[in-house]
Amino acid sequence: MGAIVQGGVGFGLGLVAAPVLTMLAPDLMPGAIQVVNLTLPLFTLAVEWRRVDWSGLGFALLGRLPGSAIGALIIVHVSVYARGIFVAVMVLIAVALTARALSVPRNGYTVTSAGFVSGITGTATGIGGPPIALVYQNAKGPQIRATLAMFFFLSAAQSLVILQLVGELPAQALLTGGVLIVPMVLGFLVSGPLRRYLDGGKVRRAVLAVAALSAVGLIAQNVVSRLWP
Template identity: 70%
Template sequence: MGAVVQGAVGFGLGLVAAPVIAMLEPSVMPGAIQVVNVTLPLLTILGEWRGVDWRGLGFAVLGRVPGSLLGGLVVVYVSTRTLGVLVGVMVLLAVALTAWAAAVPRNRATITGAGFVSGITGTATGIGGPPMALVYSGAKGPQIRATLAVFFLLSAAQSLAVLAALDRLPARSLVFGATLLPFLVAGFLASGPLRRHLDGGRIRTGILCVAALSALTLILHGNLG
């Protein structure tokens, strides 16, 4: 289901999968979700690589590098549930502002900032899509999905490296993540009809809905955990 959502709007895999894995097998998080996070973007890039916003991607990665390092420290020293609640509230506010305004300004400052926040939350909780998706919510579907796919590919690889360096990436996490890959591919293939539907002028609404659900998931998981 996570792959269906991300295959359609460009993000959302962590929204669906991360909370479920964290509840059922908390010992394999956040490494297991990063295994699927590094795999799904390859499928999107394969079909929509021409839509990548390379300039914006550069600024996003620039912000993501220090963000992921800070996210790694969060995993070691801070409760990820507490972080999730704070980020969830911030994302809900951002969704409300984005829905009210025409679009989030997309410039070097907002993209770099989104990359930084995504680095923190993506590394610590496995849910790093909403900040970047909100910044690109005014773009067309193929550009959103392709740009986010390359960003998520680099981000997940970086998060895996940070977790490994901090000794927070047990082999069991990698194996657990690998067992999810066949279902990941099936979900992506099933997302085709929904992707075409959203590209007919509905992609921005889809992004706002998934971002809001991501925020609520972070808040509920933090309060119930």
């Protein structure tokens, strides 16, 4: 489902998948989702790499590097329980911002700031798309998808290296991420026809609702497990 959404609009894989994966296997997150985040953008770039906004990408990556360091500190020093709540809260904030489609001017400052926030949330939770997507929301579809794809590819590679350096990338996370590539490919293949025939507004609202419900379920699960371990 996450690959279908991201294949259509340029982001959304983590928004849909991260809450569910964190609920099912918190010890494997965010490493497992970062493996998929690294792979999916290659399909978009194979077709639309010429539409990448290289200038904006540079500013975004400039901001993401220090943000990733903060995200790594969160992973090392924050408990799995607190991380689960953090993932859920980040999803709800991302859903709210995405649903409102706030108008954000695109310039060096806003793109760098978006990259910084994306570095924190992307490294700590696997959800780094919404800040960059908000800045690029008024660009043309191919440019949005291509620029976000290149940003996600480089960001996921950076996050995987950081997770390995801080000892938070178990082999099982890599294996799980590798297994998830299969449904990811299927989702991306389905996204093409659906992008042409479905009403994007209705699909978008449904996806945001599913993501929000997943986040609420994740909070409930963490609270219940805390009260009744």
